[in-house]
Structures are given as C-alpha cells and as structure tokens.
Amino acid sequence: MAKTHDTMMTPAIEGLLDRVDSKFSLVTLAARRARNINSYFNQLGDGLGHMIPPQVSSTARKPLSIAFEEISVDKIVATALPVEQAGDELGLPSGDADASAD
Numbered sequence: 001m002a003k004t005h006d007t008m009m010t011p012a013i014e015g016l017l018d019r020v021d022s023k024f025s026l027v028t029l030a031a032r033r034a035r036n037i038n039s040y041f042n043q044l045g046d047g048l049g050h051m052i053p054p055q056v057s058s059t060a061r062k063p064l065s066i067a068f069e070e071i072s073v074d075k076i077v078a079t080a081l082p083v084e085q086a087g088d089e090l091g092l093p094s095g096d097a098d099a100s101a102d
Helices: 013-017 023-042 063-072 083-091
Strands: none
Touching: 013 023, 013 063, 023 063
C-alpha cells in the first residue's frame, strides 16, 4: 500500500491506486467514465435517458472529479477483458500470437 501524504486532490491518488492495478488503468477507467458523465449532462434536455447518471452525490462539477469519486467508493470497478475480446477491440488479427510474429 502506498504511503499517504497531504495532496490537493480529493480523493487522494494513493487510495485510487489501491482500487486498480496500474496508473494507466486508473487514467483509462476515469477518462471513459468522465466521457460518459459528460454525455449524460449534455443529453439531459433531450430526454433520451440512455446514459448512466453519476453514481455519487458530489459537489464537484467536473466529470473527471466525479469519476474519481465513483472509483474511490467502488461504484466503478475495472475488469479485465478476455484476450480474444481485447484483440478484437484493438483490431489485431486473430490467430496464434507466435504465428503472427514470423
């Protein structure tokens, strides 16, 4: 566990890093969720209602701050994709990885 110290960020980065496996995962997860939150606020007047609203009551008005708060209280959890599905999302060719290295 990382040593905690005073920071200007709330929730503290050390607590957020305990919830994910790497800094890259934290940034990716928070950015994706912030984009969803931003889309939710932008479509409120349209009455579409297909976006998930923020899962925490926050005084922060910034989508990224709300996303970090959701991660800190385990409302948003990172999950690993199966290797086959991850390759499909990245546009990688299917097949054996050793065969593609030739």
